[in-house]
Amino acid sequence: MTVYSSRDIRNLFLAFFRNRGHEVLPSASLIPQDPTLLLTIAGMVPFKPIFLGQVKPSFRRVCTVQKCVRVSDLEKVGYTPRHHTFFEMLGNFSFGDYFKKEACQWAWEFLTEELCLPVERLSVSVHEKDEEAFRIWRDIVGLPEEKIVFLGDEDNFWASGPVGPCGYCSEIYYDTGKERGCGKETCRPGCDCDRFLEVWNLVFMEFDRQSDGTLRELPSKNIDTGMGLERISAVVQKVESNFETDLFLPLIRSLEGLSGVPYEKEKPVFRLVADHSRAVAFLIADGVYPANEGRGYVLRRLIRRAHRFGKRIGLVKPFLHELAFRVVELMGDVYPELRRNETTIAQVVFQEEKRFEDTLALGFARLEELLEEARAKNARTISGREIFKLYDTYGLPLDFTQEVLREEGFSFSQEEFEEEMERQRTRARKAQEERFSGLKGQKREEELFSGFRSTFVGYDRLSAESVLLALSDGNELIPEASQGAEVLFVLDVTPFYAEKGGQEWDTGWFVTPSGTVEVLQVSGPSAALSVHRGIVREGRVKVGERGKALVNEKRRRGLETHHTVTHLLHRALREVLGEQVKQAGSFVGEESLRFDFTHFAPLSDEELEAVERRVNEKIAEDLPVYVSFSSLEEAQKRGVVALFGEKYEFPVRIVRVGDYTAELCGGTHLRRTSEALAFVILSESSIGAGIRRIEAVAGWRALEMLRASRKVLQGVRGLLNVEEAHLLRTLEELLEENRNLRKFLARERKERILRELQERLEKMPQGSLLFAHLFEDGLDLELLREVADVLRGALSRGAIALGTAEGEKVKGIIAGVGLGGGTNLGAFLREVSRTIGGGGGGKPHFAQFGGIPRSRWGEFLKYLEEFLKAHEAGHGP
Numbered sequence: 001m002t003v004y005s006s007r008d009i010r011n012l013f014l015a016f017f018r019n020r021g022h023e024v025l026p027s028a029s030l031i032p033q034d035p036t037l038l039l040t041i042a043g044m045v046p047f048k049p050i051f052l053g054q055v056k057p058s059f060r061r062v063c064t065v066q067k068c069v070r071v072s073d074l075e076k077v078g079y080t081p082r083h084h085t086f087f088e089m090l091g092n093f094s095f096g097d098y099f100k101k102e103a104c105q106w107a108w109e110f111l112t113e114e115l116c117l118p119v120e121r122l123s124v125s126v127h128e129k130d131e132e133a134f135r136i137w138r139d140i141v142g143l144p145e146e147k148i149v150f151l152g153d154e155d156n157f158w159a160s161g162p163v164g165p166c167g168y169c170s171e172i173y174y175d176t177g178k179e180r181g182c183g184k185e186t187c188r189p190g191c192d193c194d195r196f197l198e199v200w201n202l203v204f205m206e207f208d209r210q211s212d213g214t215l216r217e218l219p220s221k222n223i224d225t226g227m228g229l230e231r232i233s234a235v236v237q238k239v240e241s242n243f244e245t246d247l248f249l250p251l252i253r254s255l256e257g258l259s260g261v262p263y264e265k266e267k268p269v270f271r272l273v274a275d276h277s278r279a280v281a282f283l284i285a286d287g288v289y290p291a292n293e294g295r296g297y298v299l300r301r302l303i304r305r306a307h308r309f310g311k312r313i314g315l316v317k318p319f320l321h322e323l324a325f326r327v328v329e330l331m332g333d334v335y336p337e338l339r340r341n342e343t344t345i346a347q348v349v350f351q352e353e354k355r356f357e358d359t360l361a362l363g364f365a366r367l368e369e370l371l372e373e374a375r376a377k378n379a380r381t382i383s384g385r386e387i388f389k390l391y392d393t394y395g396l397p398l399d400f401t402q403e404v405l406r407e408e409g410f411s412f413s414q415e416e417f418e419e420e421m422e423r424q425r426t427r428a429r430k431a432q433e434e435r436f437s438g439l440k441g442q443k444r445e446e447e448l449f450s451g452f453r454s455t456f457v458g459y460d461r462l463s464a465e466s467v468l469l470a471l472s473d474g475n476e477l478i479p480e481a482s483q484g485a486e487v488l489f490v491l492d493v494t495p496f497y498a499e500k501g502g503q504e505w506d507t508g509w510f511v512t513p514s515g516t517v518e519v520l521q522v523s524g525p526s527a528a529l530s531v532h533r534g535i536v537r538e539g540r541v542k543v544g545e546r547g548k549a550l551v552n553e554k555r556r557r558g559l560e561t562h563h564t565v566t567h568l569l570h571r572a573l574r575e576v577l578g579e580q581v582k583q584a585g586s587f588v589g590e591e592s593l594r595f596d597f598t599h600f601a602p603l604s605d606e607e608l609e610a611v612e613r614r615v616n617e618k619i620a621e622d623l624p625v626y627v628s629f630s631s632l633e634e635a636q637k638r639g640v641v642a643l644f645g646e647k648y649e650f651p652v653r654i655v656r657v658g659d660y661t662a663e664l665c666g667g668t669h670l671r672r673t674s675e676a677l678a679f680v681i682l683s684e685s686s687i688g689a690g691i692r693r694i695e696a697v698a699g700w701r702a703l704e705m706l707r708a709s710r711k712v713l714q715g716v717r718g719l720l721n722v723e724e725a726h727l728l729r730t731l732e733e734l735l736e737e738n739r740n741l742r743k744f745l746a747r748e749r750k751e752r753i754l755r756e757l758q759e760r761l762e763k764m765p766q767g768s769l770l771f772a773h774l775f776e777d778g779l780d781l782e783l784l785r786e787v788a789d790v791l792r793g794a795l796s797r798g799a800i801a802l803g804t805a806e807g808e809k810v811k812g813i814i815a816g817v818g819l820g821g822g823t824n825l826g827a828f829l830r831e832v833s834r835t836i837g838g839g840g841g842g843k844p845h846f847a848q849f850g851g852i853p854r855s856r857w858g859e860f861l862k863y864l865e866e867f868l869k870a871h872e873a874g875h876g877p
Contacts, residue, residue: 002116006233006247010065010090010334012114013227017063017092020106027067027088027335030286031295038295039069039283043091044203044224050095051165051205051222054526060097065090065229067335069279071298078272078309081194081234081241085302086279088229096220100170103202103223104136107172111200115236121175123147123196125189127156127168133204137170149189158203158224165218166209172200174235199235200227243271251277254326259313269309276306277320281327284345285337287582289598289690290352296688303352308397318353321346344580347600348690356395363394367401369841371408376824380409384416392424446525448472449490454530458495458506459627459668462551466491468512471543480542487517489532489541495551496532498524502586503563503667507555512547515539519549556668558590561699564625564657564670565615565679566593569694571661572614573597576607584691588667592682592697599692603684611694615679619698622674623658630654678702750783754790761794769798769868772861774812779804781813781848788815799825799868803849803857809838810857811850814864819845823871832863 004012014024028046030039037045043066049055066089076083092106111117124143126133128150137143159166173189173196181187181195189196205222207215230242237245243252251274252263263270283299290300306320324345332339367390370382382405390396405411452470471478472488481487491510496519499505505522510532521533541547566586574581577599585596603611629651655665657673670676680702682695697705713724722730753775761771771791775784784802791800795817803812814825825847829840833849836856840849852860 002236003238004115004236006229006245007334009115009229009233009236010088013090013110014063014065016110016114017061017106020061022061022063022092023059025062025064027065030067030069030283031288038298039071040066041068041070042066043068043089043226044093047093047095047224051224053165057095060095061093062095063090063092065334067282069283069298071301074301074305077275078268078270081243082231084230084242084275086275086282090227090229090232091225092223093225094223096222099206099221099223100133100202100204101136101140103204103225104133104141104170107200107202107225108141111172115232117174117235123149123173123175123189125149125151125156125171125173127170128152130156130168130170130204133168133170151190155190158205159209163209163211165205165222166207166215167203167205167221169204170202171198172202173197174199176240180240197231197235199232200225241271243267243274248274250330251323251326254323255313258319258322259310259315261313266313269312272309273306273320273323276302277323278327278331280306280320280349281324281338281345282335284348285335285341287584287598289348289584289688290355291688300352303349304356304395304397307353307356318350318357320353321350324349341580344598344690351600351690359395363390363396364404366390366394367396367404371410373827373830374410376822376827380411382410382412384413384418385420387412388417388420388424392420445488445523445531446529448477448488449525449529449531452490453492453528454490455493456495456497456530457493458497458551462495462553462556464491464493464495464549466493466510466547466549468510468541468543468545468547471541480540481536482540483515483536483538485536487534487536487541489517489534490529491532491549493549494522494530494532495549496522496530497551497556497559497668498522498530500524501665501667502566503559503588504590506551506559508549508551510534510541510547510549512541512545514545515541517541555590558699558701559588560668560670561676562590562593562697563588563665563667564673565619565676565696565698566595567655567657567661567663567665567669568615568618568673568679569593569595569611569696570597570663571657572611572618573599573694575614576610577603591701592695595694595696596687597692597694598690600690602686603692608681608684612679612681618657618660619673619676619679621658622672623660624672625655625657625669627669628654628656675699678706680705746783750786753783753787757787757791758794761791769872770801770861770865771795771798772801772864773803774810774857775802775804777804781811784813785815788813791815792817797872799864801861801864803852805854808854809850810852810854810860812848814847814849816845819868820871823868828864828867832860832867835863836860 018024028040032040032045034045034048040046043064044051045068046064046066047057047062050057067086068089069086071085073083074085077085092103094103108122111122112119124137124147126137126148134148134150137148138145156169156171157166158169171189176195176197178195180193182191182193184191187193187195189198203224203226205224206218208218209215230245230247233245233247234240234242239245242248248271252270255270255273256263280299280302283295283302288295288299290296290303292300303320307318310319325342328338328342328345332342338345370386370390374380374382387398387401390401391398449470449472454469457464468489469492470490471481473481473485474488489510496506496508497503499522506519507521508519510517510519515536516538517532517534518537519532519534523531523533525531566588570583573595580598582598583596584598587594652664653666654662655667655669656662676698677700679698680696682697682705684692684694687693713727716731717724717727720727720730720734757773760773764771781804784804788800788802792815797818799814799816799819801812801814803810814829816823816825824844826840826842826844829842829847829849833839833852836859837853838849838851840847842848
């Protein structure tokens, strides 16, 4: 058996199927177009719309090496030879072209003739009802019957869901040897042991499952195959684990160098970190950034998990970014997006690791507080709710917390923890339902108006003669609707732009001889359907009537202005900050725009000014905006910007602004940039790790804002009676004078308060343990702390309690002096708050409280005095 590298296997596979008429397509993004999926989890995901009959294929035969990420078996990664988060799936696909015979023949030919796998080690499985596949393997490929195994639905049937396209599968197995088997006489392909390794799955998509469960033959039958590169590499390279292949071993060797620990000593750790480093690099390269939900949470979890496991081999400081460079070095030639985003990948990983270190520090500090509180109560059990808070709020991994508790001789309530975890799952499910509510609404609209189509003509005109094709009250189709009714409707021809690509929808009117509908919203549940939502304002409207559709021109112009300027802004940001900047989201409205992009630091005033100036220069240049069409592949070759996660039709629509920028875009735009008039940045902020947001306005809104700013400036000039050139310096001088005056007044106030309290403290009765004072004028806690620190010097033993009233509540601090070792003011506050209200906590000799009812201040001091006396007498509270 010839030993090939993983690179050889990729190239051999693609060349083999190219020679058999397949179009070689690049890997799709890990961010799928399918809104029901977080990530691309299989080679067929990019072709799902074709398999479901939603999109016509551009090619009848294609082959790919598709990058995939799965986290469904995350806990197994590193502990088994073949579980991964990131993997590459080799696949050949037929869309209504060849079928079972060719798929089986070519798969066998590739494995035995190209990769030279020994025939005696290969066997296949077919579905127990698939006699056709059985005959192909036996009679055409030439396998002996004993090498063909029949299996049931669980192993050899594929379905896209409860209804829709589905079909039988046939799997090819490699026999790794009896020594790796279970030893049973019944051991064969499909057994749970490690002997028979499935290397290639051939899916024959031939049925359409109906709602009653019956299978109807599809008029156009498809082939979908998948062979994991990691697995077939292990077979070809004659190693027992995928992690010993050339895909992982260089990363493992790098980890050995970083840690000084040999791989053989901590195999699961090395495997997990190497695996996660690949997934992390590829996710970031495709535009995923750490977040607290969705695919961003997957990335955050992988980075933190790898970082945490790295600690087990002595990697206590951020290290994963160094491994990311190695991933780019190893795979950047095959996947150029890694090289293009090398700096971004390293920066994101390093920042997230640092953030996790800070999180761990905060979480560990809180854990120490919990242990201290438990020791003070002579308890050995920590609340499960508190442990969950460490996990959920502080990000402290549960296994880390459990390890510390065991070392300290503590336990926690697992039942309470699970209760909190279930509440979180419920919240997550609710958020997920809300996330997909819009999607479900569009699906409902698509089902409601099934069979109807509408043609969009709004790129060129703002009105159209249209026929009312269908009308609905939201639940069912209706023939007509009267004044005041809220309706959904479909026109045969529509000038109304449906919300998509970040651009809001058009509004306007649909006027017929018998009535008028005000159009309030437009959605596009599918490429061929626009659904208008509105209210019948006059008369009545009927299905089949012809009328005039009129777009609100003022709103459309605002949308076009902000959309065109968004393209200019995107390009300007890349020029000023670097080509690593990527769009991470956008909103195009009538009144303003919002643009989210990848960057790792706040923009300086100079950078913001440069971006704003560059956009305005392009507006002033009066550049033409024009549209062309191309294939997606050709457009990307020419450097046209495509956004990951966006769904593009064929051919793709390219919006060019002069020679300055070109993007794939389905939105509406100005004819020339000068129509945008002006551009003003309103704000720049962070919305997540490595994601910045710019909010801005253009057009008449920008001019209005500039006029308003000018008016304010003139007002300030008039108040200060200075020339505009001296205005900034005068304001700075006034502010500095104000700051100095405030500092002086604060110092005077503090000194006055100290004099008054020190006089009182000197008169405190001998043996008294508590000095207390309530301020009625709302002092800040920082001042109270400073005063307490000074007063402590005049007290040999006892406590100082200072409070400040805020309406009906009191907040403040307690500072102890010379108290016994068993005295814990923080614990006292937590205990007394259960009786009188409010809350608080802190350290044994310094604590902070808040929310105590003003009416119970005296009672609070009484409890505190009794607490101090009890400890002074050597008794517990």
